[in-house]
Amino acid sequence: MSYTYLHPHPAVTTDIIVFTVQDDVLKVLLIQRLAPPHEGSWALPGGFVEIEESLDACALRELHEETGLEGIYLEQLYTFGEPGRDPRERVISIAYFALVPSDKLVLQPGSDASAVAWYPISALPELAFDHEKITNIACQRLTDKMEYSTIGLMFMSSEFTLSQVQSLYEVISGKPRDKRNFRKWLLSLDAIEETGRKKAEGAYRPAKLYRLKESKIVSNIR
Amino acid sequence: MSYTYLHPHPAVTTDIIVFTVQDDVLKVLLIQRLAPPHEGSWALPGGFVEIEESLDACALRELHEETGLEGIYLEQLYTFGEPGRDPRERVISIAYFALVPSDKLVLQPGSDASAVAWYPISALPELAFDHEKITNIACQRLTDKMEYSTIGLMFMSSEFTLSQVQSLYEVISGKPRDKRNFRKWLLSLDAIEETGRKKAEGAYRPAKLYRLKESKIVSNIR
């Protein structure tokens, strides 16, 4: 089966930069390519947009197919379309970024059995295509949005402590925060609420558990 | 001549939302469609991406071809790709927005003789495709960026007075600003400088003329 057009058409893909924080390190999800071009090297998950599928749906589908991840926060980032960024044909890629909470880290490599792994953002391997450039722009956007939106909460699992949130923010910004000021700020956002439960983890005082408020997903501050 | 692929490929276009401020009103540039679909109705300028042309270059080319505009500020906005947004075939559109200074308002309708006109954002006609949705998102982005970047200066002509800048900001935000505070803020951005010249326009004190500093094009504040 083949498809014919009067004018040349580019191929269209989505690529997804999936962030998480694991062991106090910001990481991105990469898959190892099995087929040329760039066979064997690491790349962002993604793939071709189907002809009757929305862009968002494509990103979600590719992510699910290649990693098993589902129900996570996704946002369009930027569209990359320089001629020559793929050696096979003209490819235009709509890049998305996604945030995975720490309790959904279990990956199921796709049916094509390619390897899937979390890489610390500070120790990325060489990436295929222009994926390094895309990753850099995604990092920039993530750190920007951490400052003026509640996006950081998308990294948290369903129940979490205030100290866990603080640790997350410190990891991503690379700077320590004052505990009292951070809590005052976080609670003033009106985005989380106590669950009433507590988390006892060791030989010390248990912490109150919080959850994201219904309806408050990601909002801008200021 | 025709082009054949193993899998279906969507068509890819750019659409450009061109803003300007004229007579104290925020306006966008529209062109009247001559061909189906939506023949006769108004739409955003734009068109198909050529196979060896970058997305930015496509937006600039289409804008020049259809309106004669050149050398203006352009920025990628968002990519729209819902199936069905164009009745002919699957079309994915990378939307850009552009800002035109008040001294470049002269339009040269494209060679296909379609009408080109500035419409106040508050009195748009019915638009073709999903262009109303795109326009709304562009307006949102514009007003957002006015708050945290120097993008507003892209509306100014090569030489301008501080009062003109203030008037511009008031028109877009819809709110009056304190003259002294506004000037303090504007000058603190370190983005403009005096030309040494003055503008005498009527029976009153002439205003100092300013220009954008070299190298400072658009930067974020905060």
Next chain:
DNA sequence: ACAAAAGTGTTACGAGTACACCCATGG
């Protein structure tokens, strides 16, 4: 001299920052 827009400083308020001690729990 008057009409019209240009230009200019000081005070007040509020948000954000700095800072140190007591609490609850398990071992």
Next chain:
DNA sequence: CCATGGGTGTACTCGTAACACTTTTGT
């Protein structure tokens, strides 16, 4: 009773907001 992280309030600082009069020009 001790070790460990959890939890809390106040004082200061700096940036933003409020506010009104003098200057320059053309008629």
